[in-house]
Amino acid sequence: MTDSSNGPALTRRAAYEARLRRRSALIAAGSSAVIVLAIVILVPLAPGWTAVKKSFFNAEVFARTFPGLLQAFLMDIAIFAWCAPLIAIMGLAIALCRDVRNPVLFPLRAFGALYTDIFRGLPVILVIYLIGFGIPGLGLPRPWNSPYIWGSLALIVVYAAYVAEVIRSGIDSIHQSQRAAAQSLGLSEADTMRYVVLPQALRNVVPANMNLFIALQKDVALLSFIGPVEIFRQAGVYKSLMANFTPYVGAALIFLAITIPATRYADYLMSRQRGRR
Amino acid sequence: MSFLSIRGVRKRFGDNAVIRGIDLDVGKGELVCLIGASGSGKSTLLRCINLLEPIDDGEIFLDGVDIAEPGLDPRPVRQRVGMVFQSYNLFPHMTAVQNVMLAPRRVKSMTPAQLAEPVRALFRRFGLEDHMDKYPDALSGGQQQRVAIIRALAMEPEILLLDEITSALDPELVGEVLDVLRKLRGDGMTMILATHEMAFAREVADKVCFLNQGQILESGTPEAIFTAPTHDRTRAFLKRVL
Numbered sequence: 001m002t003d004s005s006n007g008p009a010l011t012r013r014a015a016y017e018a019r020l021r022r023r024s025a026l027i028a029a030g031s032s033a034v035i036v037l038a039i040v041i042l043v044p045l046a047p048g049w050t051a052v053k054k055s056f057f058n059a060e061v062f063a064r065t066f067p068g069l070l071q072a073f074l075m076d077i078a079i080f081a082w083c084a085p086l087i088a089i090m091g092l093a094i095a096l097c098r099d100v101r102n103p104v105l106f107p108l109r110a111f112g113a114l115y116t117d118i119f120r121g122l123p124v125i126l127v128i129y130l131i132g133f134g135i136p137g138l139g140l141p142r143p144w145n146s147p148y149i150w151g152s153l154a155l156i157v158v159y160a161a162y163v164a165e166v167i168r169s170g171i172d173s174i175h176q177s178q179r180a181a182a183q184s185l186g187l188s189e190a191d192t193m194r195y196v197v198l199p200q201a202l203r204n205v206v207p208a209n210m211n212l213f214i215a216l217q218k219d220v221a222l223l224s225f226i227g228p229v230e231i232f233r234q235a236g237v238y239k240s241l242m243a244n245f246t247p248y249v250g251a252a253l254i255f256l257a258i259t260i261p262a263t264r265y266a267d268y269l270m271s272r273q274r275g276r277r
Numbered sequence: 278m279s280f281l282s283i284r285g286v287r288k289r290f291g292d293n294a295v296i297r298g299i300d301l302d303v304g305k306g307e308l309v310c311l312i313g314a315s316g317s318g319k320s321t322l323l324r325c326i327n328l329l330e331p332i333d334d335g336e337i338f339l340d341g342v343d344i345a346e347p348g349l350d351p352r353p354v355r356q357r358v359g360m361v362f363q364s365y366n367l368f369p370h371m372t373a374v375q376n377v378m379l380a381p382r383r384v385k386s387m388t389p390a391q392l393a394e395p396v397r398a399l400f401r402r403f404g405l406e407d408h409m410d411k412y413p414d415a416l417s418g419g420q421q422q423r424v425a426i427i428r429a430l431a432m433e434p435e436i437l438l439l440d441e442i443t444s445a446l447d448p449e450l451v452g453e454v455l456d457v458l459r460k461l462r463g464d465g466m467t468m469i470l471a472t473h474e475m476a477f478a479r480e481v482a483d484k485v486c487f488l489n490q491g492q493i494l495e496s497g498t499p500e501a502i503f504t505a506p507t508h509d510r511t512r513a514f515l516k517r518v519l
Binding site (some may be wrong): 168178180182183184185186187188195199200205 | 356359364367370428504
């Protein structure tokens with residue numbers, strides 16, 4: 001056997017698996033190379049390639065607009081930064097509304113259900129238009145007619161509905177026996193939720209919520225439709241100015257630089273959680 | 278009237294009548310063992326006494342007061358009636374000592390400073406002083422179950438309900454949990470134990486009740502039940518498990 005040189009520590013099985021792994025790696029590298037080569041060779045053969053290259057992948061335009069795009073992206077981050085905590089708080093509050101069992105508080109429960117139904121049932125952009133144009137239309141004085149406020153509110157109410165659903169699924173995932181144990185000790189419903197159910201539930205839904213917040217980071221760009229000059233709108237300004245689409249490619253790259261690592265991290269958290277169960 | 282007196286208790290889940298008219302008396306300091314096949318209603322009866330399940334009919338008197346009165350706040354009752362579960366049900370996000378302190382702090386408004394010494398004493402007594410600050414998943418099944426017992430004891434209950442507390446344990450870990458019960462028995466703790474540990478029931482019980490299809494078919498001293506059962510079904514059951 002060829003692997004006997006690796007020393008006696010290698011069992012027959014380990015040698016066999018090492019051989020398999022080497023083969024898989026080779027095949028994967030080979031097939032990837034073929035695909036990349038095909039793209040590199042074939043795409044430039046398309047009749048419109050020179051035009052596309054000039055208007056989407058123009059290095060000169062890219063270099064001139066990228067710093068401005070980065071600057072504009074700070075606005076996206078700022079909007080995200082003030083929306084995210086409010087979404088978390090509101091999502092939690094609505095999730096708790098939906099879990100109340102006291103009949104006196106039935107209106108809360110109904111409100112929670114109605115709320116999540118409505119805001120999960122609407123396209124985000126529609127809510128942004130309705131709130132973002134509708135409320136300032138009431139003729140509010142400055143600064144209360146700012147699209148930053150009402151656009152952010154639109155994002156908050158929509159995402160709070162999703163976060164509420166995720167938290168509620170986390171609450172449902174805590175086994176009934178945990179509640180039974182807490183109640184058998186004389187804990188009240190509220191204390192059972194606060195000290196026993198919620199801490200476990202929230203921990204379980206961290207990855208799912210992370211995915212929601214990644215989606216939020218992207219949806220901040222939708223606010224450009226009602227005014228705020230964030231990265232997408234800034235890219236549009238550059239596009240008009242230079243008659244070139246490259247700024248959009250630059251904006252895409254900036255988004256990906258944030259969202260890909262965040263998505264990978266959420267996936268990692270999720271697989272770790274699965275491994276724990 | 279006995280300390281705990283159960284009269285004509287019935288409980289059904291949908292079409293399934295799980296408890297079909299049970300009378301049971303438990304005196305102060307007594308240890309009563311409930312035996313019987315799975316599904317005979319042992320666990321449900323204990324959950325009813327703890328008011329985790331509302332009963333459909335009948336009365337449960339604790340110290341002369343009917344605790345099964347519909348509409349009664351169950352929480353003061355649960356403070357007096359401790360319960361330990363088959364699968365421990367420790368809170369996994371809290372250390373052993375946090376598990377134990379939660380209820381006294383929230384329900385009895387005691388401070389950690391007030392609790393520190395008595396809780397440490399409980400852990401020490403049951404051989405877990407070195408494990409107080411560990412999370413449940415770092416403890417063996419037997420240790421977890423002992424923490425669960427300590428958690429119930431920390432509320433200073435007047436009666437302890439133990440629901441097959443050794444059934445989920447590896448055989449070599451059963452002994453350490455039963456030792457805890459022997460100590461509690463020595464303290465004069467009133468206990469109702471649903472169990473499959475026949476030898477233990479025979480050794481320590483004051484009274485053994487054989488449950489069959491939601492009824493107590495036969496009850497008496499361990500001697501009477503284990504050596505001279507009068508009922509065919511009791512005999513058949515004991516033959517299978519002994």
